[in-house]
Amino acid sequence: MTTAKEELTTKRLEALMPAPVGQRYEIADTHVGGLRVRVGDAKIESTDRRRNGKAGHVSFVLLARFTPKANPTRRTLGTFPELSLGDARQKAIDWKTLIRRGIDPAEEAKQRRAEAEHRRLSRRTIGEVLDQYEADKLANLRRGKATRRALDGSCGLLADLRDREPNSISRSEIRAALRKRALTSPISANRQLAYAKAFFNWCVAEEIVSANPAQSIAKPSIERARDRHHSLDELQEIWRAAVELGYPFGHLVRLLMVLPMRREELAAMPIAEVDLGPEGATEGIWTLPAERTKRANALRVPLGPLARSIVSEAIRNEARPNKSPFVFSTTETTSVSGFAKAKRRLDRTIAANQAKAAEASGVDPVPMPHWTFHDLRTSFTTLACEELGVDAAVADRILNHVATATTSKIMRVYNKSELFEQRRLALCAWEDFVRNRVIGEESGKVVPIRAARV
Template identity: 70%
Template structure:
């Protein structure tokens, strides 16, 4: 008996009656040759009242010679209504096109599935790419750990994209994150944007992405070079507050005042870098290796008596893990961190001191103007040059800057040794100044260094 043909419609499919029990029937579609609907014997028993008693099992099939020379067979395209009539016709047309090319649709479906699985296995998330970036790039940078935290740490710029592929991240999404971060911390947003830009440029070179989504995003904040420095009265307030701060940040901050090196250079001093000498020694030498400096320039740092005593007290402090290789540590294996939290504690102590002093004088307290730990380096340069006549070039070398007049490799290498005695003399004069003007009574004599005649 020939299969009936109809111009199938959705309404017609919804109203098909089920086949006799144990049987099924087919209807050919007049739109696509070879496509049919196959109707089973099950009936709709619940749900849509209008379809109650209608055919429950309706599938689309294609009758064709799927392989060259084979007899015509039926293959299921899908079931209705999960597969719509329109999509079933489109699928049947695509299958027939493959057959004309000598391709079995089943083989093509298997190939597509294999390709999708391969793509899924090769798909790498941003988190995985960042791990590679750290192994190949960040591990070679002194600021590598901080850069990684700025990218995907708790407040990192890319922290919400970690499960996505880097190529799916858009410029609009990065811009929105930068603006959100800038509302909380403008300068931090600038830094995070710079780190993200460098990361995506690396991804470009590695052919991980086709474009850098952080490119062309403007810095959210305008930065100004800082020229804040402390008066001797402010230094005295800071020194007193550090004594109440305790180990490790109290002695660390006092050392930053006496030895105005960079914050992390002092915070991560291994004991092995310091020549402490014997019990009768009054000074020490700190050999700061190039690998731990911002400008990759090694330096021998003279340590005057007061600074040396602070280091010794820190090493012997009960709060320091006895087996730690670092002067300042609370975890034994790593140097101190958490500088922002320590600075807030210090500011709180200074505010409390000012309130107490204001109450005694029956006046309103005035908070100390905003300052950063880095400002202590500027304070050294300003006061040492202005009050102690320390040569600006010597002060620059104490800070481990490379002055513009000494940019050649030969001269820089020479100056590491040539200026040692002058730096030693300057740091002794600075320590005496701190003893007299900051720690002790102002009446103590401070002798400026006489400038050498030209």
């Protein structure tokens, strides 16, 4: 790189702009020792850089030694005309003074910029930081959107704090919000606390806060594994009420009883995942992709005659939008939602049917104990294993659980068999059981799996 020395003026600097692409040289100032004007750019790669404003720059640099024996070091002062010639000369004099005292002014300026950026970031609100958290972290998680709602949605743990700065949030405020949530939804409060801890841990890692205010807060509620399962009488009441609900939840609830998969997996079933077979077929297959399962594993789900008929009837139902890609939908673009509201409707229908039956019999109605849709899975496992002799490992595979019934850890790790045929036989036997003992249809005698093998 060539270097010339001349008395610089503003007009002379203006005449240097823009520099031809590919040229790079320096002009030393005669007024301030070490001050130079660099013309051009050291990293010019193509004429496209000129259009991007990278070529043709005129910048001020200071050539100085930090120690008498050290090699000269360049420090950029600024770019002309943003930095005028007079200001560049004064800045060069000031920086030379700092350098003689052993201070690197460029590093000092960099540190000040970093501190200013840190202060700016720390002044962001919880809502703004959550936007970044969602983009960086939650967007890559299967339940990322649900986690965001649990943090600052309408019922989120941090909903009332989202306009505050993260550093201003105290442990006592999070505990107060947690206690309030636990009064109505104790298990949900536990989940929200876990999400909040993960969020603030991320904030600590990103140096947004110095400590996690939720770290030492204990769960507000004790969780116990649900062991609720339905009696046959209860299953009969649920089935009758589901029929009265109509599409989509009437079909969905009945399918949950016949095919004990997870509620979200069934509710978001696209038509494209279902193979009902050729016309006249009695069984089908539902191919559940890995991204829609809790265990992140793809699974072929056998559809017995009853399950196939429910799915087929739902697809053809007049209430389903024709252009919707989902089996259960009330819009053309999304799968069905509003499970809590549908459950309340179902409970009211069950209570009304119980009242009618009790009045006809001259007795007081007996309300059904609290239950959830998830309990239908427990009911299947209990009745299928006890009444039909379904192998516990097969029942685990039907529920798409980790094979908890397998006592050997090595077997759980290495046995990746789908047990498709075993699951198909078990589900067909379960459908016969439902037809005879729940719906009341006479489809033939229910033969337990164990007896059928013999």
